[in-house]
Amino acid sequence: MNSRSSVLSALVLGLAALLPAAVVAAGAHAHSHAHAQAGHGAHEHGRIGLEVALDGQTLTIGLEAPLDSLLGFERAPRTEAEKKAAQALLEHLRAGQGLFAPDAAAQCQPVSTTVDAPVLQAGGAAQGEHADLEASFVLRCAQPQALTAIDLGGLLDRYRRITRVEAEIVTPAGQFKSGLKRPARVLRWGR
Structure with a gap:
């Protein structure tokens, strides 16, 4: 395997490892907006x-x-x-x-x-x-x-x-x- 494909593989693995944290953070962000825009939090x-x-x-x-x-x-x-x-x-x-x-x-x-x-x-x-x-x-x-x-x-x-x-x-x-x-x-x- 050449060095370029090694770097690409490492990058893909690194991004895959970060994906669950990004999904959780995005979900929490969307959830907080939903509360601010709807339900009892809306003024x-x-x-x-x-x-x-x-x-x-x-x-x-x-x-x-x-x-x-x-x-x-x-x-x-x-x-x-x-x-x-x-x-x-x-x-x-x-x-x-x-x-x-x-x-x-x-x-x-x-x-x-x-x-x-x-x-x-x-x-x-x-x-x-x-x-x-x-x-x-x-x-x-x-x-x-x-x-x-x-x-x-x-x-x-x-x-x-x-x-x-x-x-x-x-x-x-x-x-x-x-x-x-x-x-x-x-x-x-x-x-």
Whole structure:
């Protein structure tokens, strides 16, 4: 074998050895773009994202929403009226009452709520052009097998700027994507 074919063979073997790493890196890069362009990571006024997970008797509802969809603005409150509206939003979400109504047969009761909206906290500064709110609502369900829907009427009635809900749902019965547009109010999955 001459030196040229030896160099070519070594080059091909070297590239072949690097190929799996390149495929993994390209896949990770494409995956991160997909998350940035679709699903709950996309910032779209009027749309909120929910992540619903049922694990045993624990139902967790994660909410991600542009502040504009809840308040009509998405920056630190400037006026007294905006400050009052922001405070009322935080208090209402932290109370967690009446926002979500899981199937009555599931017998779900609220356990805890967390709300994260740094731009609305005292002294919060704007973080870029768009600000989101994230919240988590944990409920305990006595009959979790009866859970196949959540009525979002309480959330939609109070926050009229929400026009569309997109949800990813994980239950023992499987993984589902569901959504609704006004005037619909009930998020359903499964059978």
